[in-house]
Amino acid sequence: RKVKLRVDEVQGKNCLTNFHGLDFTTDKLRSLVRKWQTLIEANVTVKTTDDYLVRLFAIAFTKRRPNQIKKTTYARSSQIRAIRKKMTDIMQHEAVGCSLSQLTT
Structure with missing residues (x-):
């Protein structure tokens, strides 16, 4: 990093x-980043407890299931929207109660 x-x-x-x-x-x-999978990116702007405005970015990838036969692991756009919403909710929830030093460690 x-x-x-x-x-x-x-x-x-x-x-x-x-x-x-x-x-x-x-x-x-x-x-x-790999081929045959979906890349999902999300970002959120959060104010920390010590009044810093922080923009957080996250990336996620789809994963092959056990015993999957199909070569690709693409997600539909509705699934991507749901995953991105969940990612932003989690980032917002985790970062609101933290200070900047807690976020970076």
């Missing part, structure tokens, strides 16, 4: 930094 920090203030030889982002490296993200 890549952690981005922003320098807010310089005091002598010390820099006071603030959290500015957390991201996957491109090779990790590309290793997750």
Whole structure:
């Protein structure tokens, strides 16, 4: 993962930094994506308990069932909408009661 920090203030030889982002490296993200499955992305903007406005992103993939014969594991658009709604609800519920430091650890 890549952690981005922003320098807010310089005091002598010390820099006071603030959290500015957390991201996957491109090779990790590309290793997750596979053919013959559906990629589902969701995002939500949440205000933390310490008054930071945070935008969370999540990705999900469909998975083959045990003993599945069909090659593909595509989801219908109605299923994608339901999964995305569930993802945003869970992210909203988990992030509302947290501070920024709790979210990033």
